[in-house]
Amino acid sequence: MTGEPSPRPADDFEGVADLYFAEIRRYGAKRLGPDAAADVAAQTFLEAFRQRRRYNPERGSVRTWLYGIATKVVGRHHRSESRALRMYARLSPDRDAEEHTERVDARVSAEGLRGELGAAIAALPRGQRDVLLLVALADLSHQEVATALGISYGTVGSRLNRARTRLRKALGGTNPMLTLEEQHG
Amino acid sequence: MDEVQMVREYYPEPAAAPAGEVGRLKALLAEPPRRSRPRLGWGLGGLVVVGAAATVAVTLVGGNTPVPGPVNLNGTGTVLAAAAKAEQQPMGRYWYSREVAGQSYIMRPKTGTYAVTGALGEMFSWSDVRPGAGGQVSSRDLPTRPLTERDAAQWRRAGSPSSFRVWSNDHYTTFTTKATSWQTGGIAPENTRFLDGRSVEDIQRLPTDQAKLTEMFLTHPRLKSKDPVQRIWAEKVQRRVTIDGKLAAVGGFLRNAPVQPKVRAGLMRALAAQPGIHEIGRATDPLGRAGVALASDDRAVTNADEYGVPKAELGTYRYRSVVIFDERTGAVLSSQDELTKPGGPYAEMKPGFVTYYAATLKAGWTDAKPQPPAGLPFD
Numbered sequence: 001m002t003g004e005p006s007p008r009p010a011d012d013f014e015g016v017a018d019l020y021f022a023e024i025r026r027y028g029a030k031r032l033g034p035d036a037a038a039d040v041a042a043q044t045f046l047e048a049f050r051q052r053r054r055y056n057p058e059r060g061s062v063r064t065w066l067y068g069i070a071t072k073v074v075g076r077h078h079r080s081e082s083r084a085l086r087m088y089a090r091l092s093p094d095r096d097a098e099e100h101t102e103r104v105d106a107r108v109s110a111e112g113l114r115g116e117l118g119a120a121i122a123a124l125p126r127g128q129r130d131v132l133l134l135v136a137l138a139d140l141s142h143q144e145v146a147t148a149l150g151i152s153y154g155t156v157g158s159r160l161n162r163a164r165t166r167l168r169k170a171l172g173g174t175n176p177m178l179t180l181e182e183q184h185g
Numbered sequence: 186m187d188e189v190q191m192v193r194e195y196y197p198e199p200a201a202a203p204a205g206e207v208g209r210l211k212a213l214l215a216e217p218p219r220r221s222r223p224r225l226g227w228g229l230g231g232l233v234v235v236g237a238a239a240t241v242a243v244t245l246v247g248g249n250t251p252v253p254g255p256v257n258l259n260g261t262g263t264v265l266a267a268a269a270k271a272e273q274q275p276m277g278r279y280w281y282s283r284e285v286a287g288q289s290y291i292m293r294p295k296t297g298t299y300a301v302t303g304a305l306g307e308m309f310s311w312s313d314v315r316p317g318a319g320g321q322v323s324s325r326d327l328p329t330r331p332l333t334e335r336d337a338a339q340w341r342r343a344g345s346p347s348s349f350r351v352w353s354n355d356h357y358t359t360f361t362t363k364a365t366s367w368q369t370g371g372i373a374p375e376n377t378r379f380l381d382g383r384s385v386e387d388i389q390r391l392p393t394d395q396a397k398l399t400e401m402f403l404t405h406p407r408l409k410s411k412d413p414v415q416r417i418w419a420e421k422v423q424r425r426v427t428i429d430g431k432l433a434a435v436g437g438f439l440r441n442a443p444v445q446p447k448v449r450a451g452l453m454r455a456l457a458a459q460p461g462i463h464e465i466g467r468a469t470d471p472l473g474r475a476g477v478a479l480a481s482d483d484r485a486v487t488n489a490d491e492y493g494v495p496k497a498e499l500g501t502y503r504y505r506s507v508v509i510f511d512e513r514t515g516a517v518l519s520s521q522d523e524l525t526k527p528g529g530p531y532a533e534m535k536p537g538f539v540t541y542y543a544a545t546l547k548a549g550w551t552d553a554k555p556q557p558p559a560g561l562p563f564d
Contacts (some may be wrong), residue, residue, distance in 0.1 A: 014211050021207040029199030037199060042210060049214050054358070088197060117195055136192040150356065150493050164188040 006062040009052035016052075016062055017045055023063075024070050030137050031074045033084035040077070044070040060147035067138050068148030071130050081129075085118035120170035128163040131156055215378070263477035264457050264464045264510060271515020272450035274550070280443035281311035281555035282548035285562055289332055289540050290351035290360070291530055292343070293497055298533050299339035300332040301349050302542075303360040309367075309557040312385045312443045320385065323369040323557040329360035330563065332539070352498050352530075367557055379442040380434060393447040399455040402435050428461035429481035429506035429522075436479075436508035436520040440545055449515060456508075468509050470519035471542040476509040483525040500529030504540060519544035 007015030021041060028040025047069050048055075055065055074081065121129060130149060134140045140148060142156045149156075287305035291298060305327040312320030329349050331337035340346070347362045378384060380402075392398060435456055439449060456462055461482045468478035483505040488498050503526035509518045521542035527534050546562055 013214060017207055017211055017214075021210065022202055025202050025206075026199055030196040034199055038202070038206060041202070041206070045210055046214075054356075088195060117191065121192065121195070132189070132192060136189045137196060160189075167188045167192070 009048065009055045009062060013049055013052055020063060020066050024066055027070055027137055031133060032077050032081055033087055036077060040070060040073050043073045060144060064140060064144045064148050067134060067140060071134065071148065075126060082122040085122045088118055116171055120167050124163055124166060128159045131159040132163040135160060261464055263466055264453060264479055267477055267510045267512045267515045268450040268453035270513060271453060272447050274446045274514055276446055277550035277552045279311050279313055279551050279555055281551060283309045283546045283558065284440060284543055285327065285546060286543035292349060294343040296342040297339045299336040301329050302332050303329045303349060303351060305329055307562060311555040314385060314389055314443050316386055321369060323367045325367050326365040328362040328364050352495055364561055380438040385443055388442050388444060391448045393451045395451050395454045398451045402452065403431050403455060403459060427484055429484055432456060432462055432479060432481045432506045432508060433520055436517060440517045440520060440543060453515060470509045470544055471521055471539050472544050474518050476518045477512045478507050478509045481506040488529050498530045500532065502526060502528035502531045516548065517545060
């Protein structure tokens with residue numbers, strides 16, 4: 001993020017909350033579903049508030065620090081994350097649901113693939129899932145992910161690669177979204 | 186498009202937060218925490234205890250005795266008797282208190298495991314009970330030190346290190362043997378807040394009746410709130426769900442707040458009558474002072490295997506919350522968390538080991554404006 005420097009947590013925690021509450025809440029909503037979003041956001045900021053004097057600007061931005069805490073909070077809700085992922089798969093009609101059997105084949109197969117992608121994300125080891133989702137949902141750089149999770153730069157790269165390989169495998173070794181996009185132009 | 190982009194598009198964009206959520210969060214953050222450590226410096230926190238009995242403490246503090254666990258005689262009535270004494274104490278214009286509080290951390294050098302008290306801070310605070318008058322809080326960090334004389338011996342065997350790298354919740358931190366100077370903040374009346382956001386004036390208007398105090402302090406409406414921000418604050422920050430948390434929160438209030446003598450007595454009776462809180466009789470506080478104690482039922486804590494958590498910190502232990510009162514005055518000598526079943530980070534410790542404490546050095550009512558002391562405690 002560029003522009004104005006962030007408020008310092010120890011000096012202006014309210015400023016930090018104003019700036020990042022909505023974004024952290026969105027991250028919580030994506031990872032655990034809308035019902036848990038407020039919980040994740042509140043727990044993240046309360047935890048951050050308790051730690052606010054330990055925030056060290058030399059180690060990374062306030063935003064990175066908050067995503068690290070939020071990811072830890074999400075980790076305490078392991079089961080909800082699978083539920084959220086199943087729910088997202090159903091945002092389009094499920095391929096197995098009888099009332100949808102008459103839909104066109106291509107559409108059905110896209111929905112099925114959504115379900116498989118969700119299941120594959122849910123099945124990732126937590127360390128890989130955290131890295132993948134900090135990159136995909138929070139747009140953190142590898143260095144920022146390393147700082148947020150307290151792991152090395154090299155570990156970020158290797159976890160991300162392993163996560164991608166697993167997803168590719170789970171989806172049959174193809175890139176189904178790409179294929180579908182091409183089909184439907 | 187790669188897998189990362191696929192994943193990005195898999196997640197639907199969530200609805201925006203309802204209006205007011207961040208505002209309520211900020212309002213809660215303005216309240217004092219359950220454990221007001223001096224280093225946090227928000228709001229008045231502080232201590233307690235009255236008069237001459239408490240001043241004796243400082244000379245006993247040197248860690249010359251192992252921290253004893255409570256003595257489990259039949260304690261029935263001991264805290265109630267102290268409450269009757271509390272009721273008769275005189276009050277004055279200012280409430281002041283000086284306390285030390287710290288967390289136990291385990292050092293595991295090859296020469297032998299020992300415990301230190303880190304995040305150790307001292308706080309001096311006073312409040313003026315006249316309407317609108319406010320108060321002041323001063324705090325400083327104290328040198329990290331071995332918890333008991335036995336720990337001090339192991340510390341010397343390890344070469345008397347002056348810095349201590351320890352695991353704290355979720356990261357490594359390093360404590361030193363340096364003290365900081367007092368930081369004093371004048372506190373406007375509207376910012377002088379105690380448990381649940383009570384002002385000095387609110388506290389002067391509290392009822393003395395045990396049942397009413399139970400409803401106000403031990404049956405927390407926020408716990409039933411549908412608003413997650415309110416609920417989480419009560420649960421996670423004030424720890425007001427579990428019985429140990431209730432005891433600790435009210436014990437802290439009795440240490441910190443300008444509570445009038447009859448209200449203090451009422452709160453002590455309310456605590457003693459709570460299911461899950463027991464009078465355990467005579468006990469010795471972390472500074473070596475004798476008193477009478479309330480203890481909560483114990484509770485398990487598990488340190489889960491998350492990334493980065495050192496192996497030695499993993500596992501389950503049980504602890505209870507204890508509040509020790511001066512039986513002559515009803516003042517709180519200390520609040521602490523005590524190990525009841527070793528395990529996890531405290532696997533090498535014995536039951537009764539103090540994992541956290543806040544102890545009053547001196548406190549009481551006075552008519553003269555209080556001043557923070559110059560010398561360090563423990564010297």
